[in-house]
Amino acid sequence: MIFGIKEKSIILTNFDVLFAIATNIHVRLKTGFVLQVAVQGTVSLQCSNVRRGFHRAALLRLASDSKSDTSVPPPSYHEVHTAGESSSSSAQGESSEDAQPNTSFQDQSGEHGEDYETEEQLQARILTAALEFVPQHGWTVEAIAAAAETLGLSSASTGMFNNGAGDLVLHFVAQCNAQLAETLAEQNNQVQLGQAEAKKTAEFLKDAVETRLRMLIPYIDTWPQAMSILLLPHNIPDSLKHLSTMVDDIWYYAGDRSTDVNWYTRRAALTGIYNTTELVMVQDSSPDFEETWAFLDNRIKDVVNMANTAKQVQATGEAVVQGLMGAAITVTTQKMIQFPERNILSTKRLLGLLF
Amino acid sequence: MQRAAKCALRLDLSRAFCLSRSGTVVVMQKSLPPPRDEEEKAMLDSMLRVDHAGEYGANRIYAGQMAVLSRTRTGPLIQYMWDQEKMHLEKFNEILGEHRVRPTLLLPLWNIAGFALGMILTRIACLLAFEGTMSCTVAVEESISEHYNSQIQTLMEAEPERYTELLQVIKEFCDDEKKNRDTGLEHDAESVPGYLLLKTVIQVDCKAAIYILQRI
Numbered sequence: 001m002i003f004g005i006k007e008k009s010i011i012l013t014n015f016d017v018l019f020a021i022a023t024n025i026h027v028r029l030k031t032g033f034v035l036q037v038a039v040q041g042t043v044s045l046q047c048s049n050v051r052r053g054f055h056r057a058a059l060l061r062l063a064s065d066s067k068s069d070t071s072v073p074p075p076s077y078h079e080v081h082t083a084g085e086s087s088s089s090s091a092q093g094e095s096s097e098d099a100q101p102n103t104s105f106q107d108q109s110g111e112h113g114e115d116y117e118t119e120e121q122l123q124a125r126i127l128t129a130a131l132e133f134v135p136q137h138g139w140t141v142e143a144i145a146a147a148a149e150t151l152g153l154s155s156a157s158t159g160m161f162n163n164g165a166g167d168l169v170l171h172f173v174a175q176c177n178a179q180l181a182e183t184l185a186e187q188n189n190q191v192q193l194g195q196a197e198a199k200k201t202a203e204f205l206k207d208a209v210e211t212r213l214r215m216l217i218p219y220i221d222t223w224p225q226a227m228s229i230l231l232l233p234h235n236i237p238d239s240l241k242h243l244s245t246m247v248d249d250i251w252y253y254a255g256d257r258s259t260d261v262n263w264y265t266r267r268a269a270l271t272g273i274y275n276t277t278e279l280v281m282v283q284d285s286s287p288d289f290e291e292t293w294a295f296l297d298n299r300i301k302d303v304v305n306m307a308n309t310a311k312q313v314q315a316t317g318e319a320v321v322q323g324l325m326g327a328a329i330t331v332t333t334q335k336m337i338q339f340p341e342r343n344i345l346s347t348k349r350l351l352g353l354l355f
Numbered sequence: 356m357q358r359a360a361k362c363a364l365r366l367d368l369s370r371a372f373c374l375s376r377s378g379t380v381v382v383m384q385k386s387l388p389p390p391r392d393e394e395e396k397a398m399l400d401s402m403l404r405v406d407h408a409g410e411y412g413a414n415r416i417y418a419g420q421m422a423v424l425s426r427t428r429t430g431p432l433i434q435y436m437w438d439q440e441k442m443h444l445e446k447f448n449e450i451l452g453e454h455r456v457r458p459t460l461l462l463p464l465w466n467i468a469g470f471a472l473g474m475i476l477t478r479i480a481c482l483l484a485f486e487g488t489m490s491c492t493v494a495v496e497e498s499i500s501e502h503y504n505s506q507i508q509t510l511m512e513a514e515p516e517r518y519t520e521l522l523q524v525i526k527e528f529c530d531d532e533k534k535n536r537d538t539g540l541e542h543d544a545e546s547v548p549g550y551l552l553l554k555t556v557i558q559v560d561c562k563a564a565i566y567i568l569q570r571i
Contacts, residue, residue, distance in 0.1 A: 257448075257452030259447075
């Protein structure tokens with residue numbers, strides 16, 4: 001299927017028509033206007049592929065509009081692949097060499113996997129760059145737009161992020177968790193090599209939570225906004241997943257290998273500690289957040305005390321039960337001795353049932 | 356694809372190192388290959404979770420049986436089988452810890468339910484038949500070996516070379532369970548009237564349990 005802009009009109013599918021209309025509108029308008037409006041109504045998966053391709057086309061063209069007025073044919077997948085890596089000017093240079101615009105759709109099914117990975121990497125790059133603009137713009141789409149511009153893309157690329165600010169916050173959380181996991185693995189490595197002492201559980205947990213919370217310090221002023229974004233209903237599953245992964249990591253490196261209810265109680269306890277300490281941190285104004293770390297220390301001590309108390313209660317309970325059973329045996333044996341004419345068999349049966 | 360990479364990275368980082376109780380680090384033999392994507396991890400997780408809960412339940416069922424049969428002639432035999440189940444449970448505890456598999460939330464329920472099942476069914480069987488019958492044992496072992504067989508089938512259909520160690524472990528346990536069942540049969544377990552009913556009840560129980568465990 002051959003696709004052409006403006007000049008040729010051959011057999012087109014729905015998607016091609018949409019692309020043609022959208023591209024034509026773009027060429028005529030020549031403004032920074034986001035053209036995703038043209039593709040909002042599409043539903044099918046192939047349309048979203050077209051949309052992605054169209055976004056990239058839009059990005060390249062809007063960015064290169066200032067450079068040249070010539071309309072270039074839609075980028076092939078070779079260009080799309082390099083668009084994420086290089087600046088728009090070099091991509092434009094490559095696009096002018098392109099003589100087969102139709103290959104973009106024909107190759108779609110084959111190179112779909114490669115393209116998907118590139119988009120994710122591109123999104124990750126934009127979001128990481130956007131973190132620098134968070135103190136200025138907050139956790140908003142404006143920060144993402146500002147970052148896109150510094151990377152040489154147009155601010156229209158925020159259209160790639162369906163969740164907007166939610167994507168940014170979740171990306172940051174995932175990044176912090178990955179960093180924490182690396183740090184903990186490194187420490188574990190050192191302990192294993194004998195270069196460091198193994199910490200006690202309470203100290204380990206305290207240090208791990210402190211490390212993770214310290215990553216919030218650069219963004220602490222805008223963190224309440226991020227927390228409220230994470231509490232939005234459509235973000236809750238993802239944020240809970242990140243939280244549970246982080247807590248699982250911390251306990252794993254703390255040496256927890258339990259396979260019973262303790263697995264759940266420990267993680268629940270640590271989740272509670274982490275969340276409350278986070279809340280204390282956002283409204284803490286002491287130098288270097290001393291109050292937060294003191295709060296954290298106290299909470300961990302509480303949990304450890306509770307665990308010890310629970311163990312003691314269980315041991316006491318077991319001892320009491322054994323004592324009672326011993327007393328029961330003594331009493332029944334006494335009765336058997338005192339009243340031999342009574343039915344000894346019934347007493348034996350009773351003992352048999354008990355034990 | 357990135358999720359797969361992240362998943363693999365997370366497991367690679369945890370590697371084969373784990374802390375034993377004394378604080379020294381122990382390098383353990385990995386029984387499973389690192390999962391290549393979320394789907395495989397989910398599948399293996401649920402499989403191991405069910406197996407672990409199954410062994411835990413079997414442990415409790417034997418405890419219940421022992422509560423009834425400890426003074427009879429089959430007492431020592433049941434004790435021996437129980438010790439075997441304890442070893443199986445130990446092995447699964449190791450595997451779960453090593454691969455960071457979540458144990459099932461229903462373990463406390465299993466604790467009580469298994470003990471009650473073992474005790475009540477054995478009591479009923481004893482009342483119906485002779486003292487010290489092993490019908491409960493045979494029925495339970497039958498269900499468990501059926502379950503292990505189906506798991507072995509699933510793994511073989513997927514990729515036998517990838518899961519060699521896990522297959523070995525499961526096959527070994529399956530053989531142990533079959534041996535226990537045969538021992539039970541030798542002791543005239545089937546002579547209980549209503550043995551078929553007992554067996555059906557236990558099989559339905561086990562199937563329901565497996566269904567729930569795969570999800571929670």
